[in-house]
Amino acid sequence: MAEVDQKALFEFLLRMGDNTLVLGHRVSEWCGHSPILEEDIALANTALDLIGQTQLWLGLAGEVEGKGRSADDLAFLRDVWDFRNVLLTELPNGDFGRTLLRQFLFDAWASIMLGRLQKSSDPRIAAIAEKASKEVAYHVERSADTVVGLGDGTQESHDRMQAALEYLWPYVGEMFQSDDVDAAMVAAGIAPDPAGLRAEYDALIGAVLDEATLTLPKGDFAHKGGRTGYMHTEHLGHMLCHMQWLQRAYPGCDW
């Protein structure tokens, strides 16, 4: 394995782990509120997988950082500006359709990214990717299925899905932006250049959105700042108030 800047590797792992952490928490907000029991359970299952993957990514991040921080420390004791998730994952759930569309837009990226990471020069990362990709294969099949079902459903569900797509689309581009951290990962053979995943991603979502009778919005404007930590949306802070409340109110609380 080529020499790699450990700080860059730490950043990369935070990006992976914060994506699954923040999205996992968002999805878990549906627990007890879904339209029907089966959907409720499916969303809770998905959230659980994402939180499990978070433990692996952030666990490794803490190890690489070498300051003795655990996955839990990283999840519960950092503030907004230290999070490195893409903005897409922190957006509020909206209605059930928007939640599932956001899930699909993320799952499609994750399934491609994890496929590449299985060939990472870092065996620890390849192992996590191997494990996570099996779970994500089920996620992406389900979210794609639901997007098709709702998009090509009633007039009401179709309109809501189209509106969700208009709302979420400007947040898709951030997943494919590259910076110095990515360049360091590419040079060390640890991870692919995000920009290089775009063609495969467009083909994958294009086929599903087509089946769902949804129309891709024009334009490629992309909100950014989540994965670099430059600027999150106002929503992340509110989410962390809920997610981190216990550890903030009772530091070190354990049971």
Place this chain on the structure above:
Amino acid sequence: MARPSVEQVWEWLDAVPDPEIPVISLVDLGIIRDVAWDDDTLVVTVTPTYSGCPATSIINLDIDTALRGHGIEKLTLKRQISPAWTTDWLSEKGREKLKGFGIAPPIDGTAADGVLAGRVSRLAHGTNLTIECPRCGSTNTERLSQFGSTPCKASYRCKDCLEPFDYFKCI
């Protein structure tokens, strides 16, 4: 005490039930990947089923309790995530027990692969896996949800005996 043989330890572990589905053992589940002695320390290598499975920590505790109960004093539990757990590792004995418990065992080779082409054509043709009802044996069943009561199961319904049941999905 004398060091028990590795075979003996496997036998002990085969008596430790899965905390979620107690009719099968941890060995049946295929999550015990290795048992070995490192000098005077017993090393048991365990792989998680799903990365977020809440039973994982209970499983480690159960292994620890069982082996200490058999007089093992120095024990290390090693977590191994690659090769990733697959339902192909469920034992034959375990599959039979699952069925008897009312959970349809996995059909090997049918794990989701996330391949789009397969998915779209599956949607278009409405085809599905044929899962046998563990109660009445009918194959006239339908899937209610790919995600069931635990991460490892899907929810099905038998259209003949009308009972809902779990399918241990392939991964």
